[in-house]
Amino acid sequence: MFKPEEMxxxxxxxxxxxxxxxLTYLHENGMVEIRELDVEIAQKDSPNEYHxxxxxxxxxxxxxxxxxxxxxxxxxxxxxxxxxxxxxARKKYRYEGIERLIKDVEDFLSAVEPEIKAVEGKITATQTxxxxxxxxxxxxxxxxxxNLDVSYLKSTDMLEIVVGTVDRNKFKPLxxxxxxATENRAVxxxxxxxxxxxxxFVFLKADYDRANPILAKYSLERLxxxxxxxxxxxxxxxxxxxxxxKEEELESAKKDAEMLAEKYYEDVxxxxxxxxxxxxxSTVLPMLARTNMTFALTGWLPRSDVPRxxxxxxxxxxxxAYINVREPTEEELDEIPIKLKNPSxxxxxxxxxxxxxxxxxxxxxxxxxxxxxxSFFFGFMLxxxxxxxxxxxxxxxxxxxxxxxxxxxYKFAYTLLISSFFxxxxxxxxxxxxxxxxxxxxxxxxxxxDTFQDALVVLQLALAIGIAHLFTGYTIGFIVxxxxxxxKDAILDQLSWMLIILGIxxxxxxxxxxxxxxPGKALFGVGLVLFILSELKNGALAxxxxxxxxxxxxxxxxxxARLMALALATAGIAMVINILVQMVWGVSIGPVPIGIxxxxxxxxxxxxxxxxxxxxGAFVHSLRLQYVEFFGTFYSGEGKPxxxxxxxxxxxxxxxxx
Amino acid sequence: MDPIVYVSLGxxxxxxxxxxxxxxxxxxxxxxxxxxxxxxxxxxxNALILEGLPMTQSIYGLITLFLILMVSGILGGGFKFAxxxxxxxxxxxxxxGAGLTVGLTGLSAIPQGIIASASIxxxxxxxxxxxxxxxxxxxAETMAIFGLVGALIMIVTGVGF
Numbered sequence: 001m002f003k004p005e006e007m008x009x010x011x012x013x014x015x016x017x018x019x020x021x022x023l024t025y026l027h028e029n030g031m032v033e034i035r036e037l038d039v040e041i042a043q044k045d046s047p048n049e050y051h052x053x054x055x056x057x058x059x060x061x062x063x064x065x066x067x068x069x070x071x072x073x074x075x076x077x078x079x080x081x082x083x084x085x086x087x088x089a090r091k092k093y094r095y096e097g098i099e100r101l102i103k104d105v106e107d108f109l110s111a112v113e114p115e116i117k118a119v120e121g122k123i124t125a126t127q128t129x130x131x132x133x134x135x136x137x138x139x140x141x142x143x144x145x146x147n148l149d150v151s152y153l154k155s156t157d158m159l160e161i162v163v164g165t166v167d168r169n170k171f172k173p174l175x176x177x178x179x180x181a182t183e184n185r186a187v188x189x190x191x192x193x194x195x196x197x198x199x200x201f202v203f204l205k206a207d208y209d210r211a212n213p214i215l216a217k218y219s220l221e222r223l224x225x226x227x228x229x230x231x232x233x234x235x236x237x238x239x240x241x242x243x244x245x246k247e248e249e250l251e252s253a254k255k256d257a258e259m260l261a262e263k264y265y266e267d268v269x270x271x272x273x274x275x276x277x278x279x280x281x282s283t284v285l286p287m288l289a290r291t292n293m294t295f296a297l298t299g300w301l302p303r304s305d306v307p308r309x310x311x312x313x314x315x316x317x318x319x320x321a322y323i324n325v326r327e328p329t330e331e332e333l334d335e336i337p338i339k340l341k342n343p344s345x346x347x348x349x350x351x352x353x354x355x356x357x358x359x360x361x362x363x364x365x366x367x368x369x370x371x372x373x374x375s376f377f378f379g380f381m382l383x384x385x386x387x388x389x390x391x392x393x394x395x396x397x398x399x400x401x402x403x404x405x406x407x408x409x410y411k412f413a414y415t416l417l418i419s420s421f422f423x424x425x426x427x428x429x430x431x432x433x434x435x436x437x438x439x440x441x442x443x444x445x446x447x448x449x450d451t452f453q454d455a456l457v458v459l460q461l462a463l464a465i466g467i468a469h470l471f472t473g474y475t476i477g478f479i480v481x482x483x484x485x486x487x488k489d490a491i492l493d494q495l496s497w498m499l500i501i502l503g504i505x506x507x508x509x510x511x512x513x514x515x516x517x518x519p520g521k522a523l524f525g526v527g528l529v530l531f532i533l534s535e536l537k538n539g540a541l542a543x544x545x546x547x548x549x550x551x552x553x554x555x556x557x558x559x560x561a562r563l564m565a566l567a568l569a570t571a572g573i574a575m576v577i578n579i580l581v582q583m584v585w586g587v588s589i590g591p592v593p594i595g596i597x598x599x600x601x602x603x604x605x606x607x608x609x610x611x612x613x614x615x616x617g618a619f620v621h622s623l624r625l626q627y628v629e630f631f632g633t634f635y636s637g638e639g640k641p642x643x644x645x646x647x648x649x650x651x652x653x654x655x656x657x658x
Numbered sequence: 659m660d661p662i663v664y665v666s667l668g669x670x671x672x673x674x675x676x677x678x679x680x681x682x683x684x685x686x687x688x689x690x691x692x693x694x695x696x697x698x699x700x701x702x703x704n705a706l707i708l709e710g711l712p713m714t715q716s717i718y719g720l721i722t723l724f725l726i727l728m729v730s731g732i733l734g735g736g737f738k739f740a741x742x743x744x745x746x747x748x749x750x751x752x753x754x755g756a757g758l759t760v761g762l763t764g765l766s767a768i769p770q771g772i773i774a775s776a777s778i779x780x781x782x783x784x785x786x787x788x789x790x791x792x793x794x795x796x797x798a799e800t801m802a803i804f805g806l807v808g809a810l811i812m813i814v815t816g817v818g819f
Contacts, residue, residue: 455810565803566803576721623789
């Protein structure tokens with residue numbers, strides 16, 4: 001707790017023939033973050049032919065997956081699936097080297113790919129044909145205005161026939177120009193459509209070259225006359241019959257695709273995962289150094305994993321390996337990857353810390369603190385027992401359903417669950433159950449404070465919490481800097497503010513106990529002097545910065561007033577809904593008490609809306625108070641997160657010797 | 659002016675200006691949301707939440723409207739400041755000030771909508787930026803919250819329940 005996991009550096013040199021099995025072991029167990037190794041006399045390793053094949057097959061297979069996915073019967077879905085998702089079954093694969101795996105994949109592909117491609121090709125071809133028939137029908141619909149046999153509109157040995165549409169206002173000049181160019185050897189049949197003119201031009205072959213540029217100049221849109229004989233109306237019937245047959249073909253092809261999806265989807269996804277992991281595994285190769293017989297790798301791992309990793313390396317290499325595990329040096333401080341380490345009750349909150357940025361190796365991990373403060377602020381801003389209960393029920397269901405996946409939904413639901421306890425507790429203190437619903441219904445609700453009557457108390461409470469939060473932040477920063485030997489910075493940057501805050505607190509308390517006035521002034525004064533000293537390093541800008549930073553601090557502090565504002569906003573929205581319900585409650589049409597029905601609907605819908613919008617507000621602003629105000633006092637968040645070399649396994653599992 | 663003019667102006671301006679600003683904000687964000695949904699329908703949930711953020715100002719306005727109506731007695735009972743005495747005028751003028759504070763700080767919904775719209779674009783490119791986008795948008799809301807705090811102090815200390 002408070003400190004990230006201790007990391008050590010591992011260096012391994014062993015024989016090339018153990019490379020595949022060693023990397024596979026590390027990849028499957030995901031305990032080591034491999035780093036680039038620079039050795040002058042040795043060359044870098046690189047992916048071989050099999051790794052390149054893995055990369056290329058993963059693309060081939062992902063195409064098959066995309067195709068089959070589209071024709072898969074959708075399963076489940078809905079709310080139940082969201083809350084209680086099913087675990088996907090993992091198929092085992094016996095791993096005996098990448099060569100063998102590639103061979104297996106090739107066997108699989110040669111059996112399956114042609115079958116899938118055939119159906120895919122059939123579907124695409126049929127779809128293209130359907131499109132073409134549809135456009136033919138559309139053209140025939142246009143031509144039906146002419147009522148001419150379609151076969152007359154085809155060019156012959158002697159004649160060139162052009163059918164097309166042109167803008168109505170361009171038609172007249174077009175006709176004139178064409179007639180002039182062909183010296184009257186052109187027949188033009190036309191028909192007015194809406195804002196276009198449908199026209200048939202008949203030229204002698206010899207005149208066509210002269211007429212063609214003119215047609216282009218007036219942007220005549222040519223129509224490709226469909227094959228066939230008879231009037232357009234007659235032909236449309238023929239084409240529609242054709243269309244119906246093609247659509248039937250498409251349906252049957254789609255049925256085939258659905259069958260294929262049912263038969264192969266799981267397998268294809270399985271092999272896709274195998275290939276993608278193989279491809280990812282090969283991405284570390286350029287980080288290794290190699291000679292003809294040996295290779296070397298280096299990386300970081302948590303100290304607690306050292307015995308396991310060492311044992312495995314010895315087993316995999318039959319003991320023929322040079323292994324060196326050492327402590328990080330001072331220079332490597334910025335390089336050490338950070339893996340947060342917290343007790344299980346705080347672990348899901350690591351998500352919030354990681355979202356901002358993990359600490360540096362010599363910084364403190366604020367997760368346990370924000371576990372408490374984030375949840376408490378959330379509860380303070382929501383402040384309603386019933387709202388807390390609703391959130392608790394939803395969050396508890398999600399926690400239960402997603403626990404085994406340890407995914408983002410689980411972590412988020414867990415943070416909500418903890419926060420909802422604070423929400424309920426605050427709701428009891430402020431006597432808020434769906435806002436003032438019970439009060440309006442005539443019950444007496446016990447409460448310590450009333451959100452509206454005691455709004456000023458809530459404000460004071462919020463500001464007191466705020467200054468305590470900031471004080472905690474500065475204190476943590478002070479301790480961390482002292483421990484890291486940055487005494488001067490600790491005193492100037494952090495202690496100054498701690499004294500100022502203490503001074504303000506004493507001065508405030510002096511209104512009740514005057515003897516605290518003097519120490520308060522003294523503390524405030526010393527703090528202020530230290531603070532001004534800390535700004536002197538900025539030279540000429542110091543005066544401006546003193547002013548702006550001091551008011552920055554005041555701004556940060558006042559920012560905690562949002563605790564009060566959002567608490568009141570929740571109570572306010574709930575109250576608005578309750579008042580509206582009260583208004584309609586008594587309405588009745590004749591003997592029918594319609595108001596009660598409307599009231600219940602309004603109440604349920606309104607309160608649910610209120611929970612949603614206020615919980616969103618509480619989440620956002622509670623997080624903001626951590627990130628902006630609290631972290632601003634001591635936290636950099638500039639560490640590099642630990643990214644172990646790890647396989648992604650959802651539907652597959654490797655079995656191998658290790 | 660009669661006290662009723664102050665009071666109703668206060669209530670109207672609080673809900674009116676804040677509501678109009680929220681509408682602008684949601685409008686700006688909504689235009690971006692429609693765009694990214696066209697690109698990929700899975701953006702819908704994230705875009706919807708971000709689009710909803712500039713709505714809070716109108717809620718603050720509405721709460722202030724109700725508080726003003728309640729403390730002045732228009733809601734539940736009779737109008738308390740009907741007589742044209744100095745005290746009544748002072749109290750109703752304070753209510754006007756409170757309403758105006760919330761209304762004007764509610765204008766922060768417009769820049770919030772701009773931030774939300776940019777965040778919606780960012781989320782479409784990289785869904786991991788969702789929470790960051792929410793936090794950025796929430797920054798602009800700070801001013802509206804300060805306005806609400808100020809107004810609540812004015813109502814509670816200046817007029818009281």
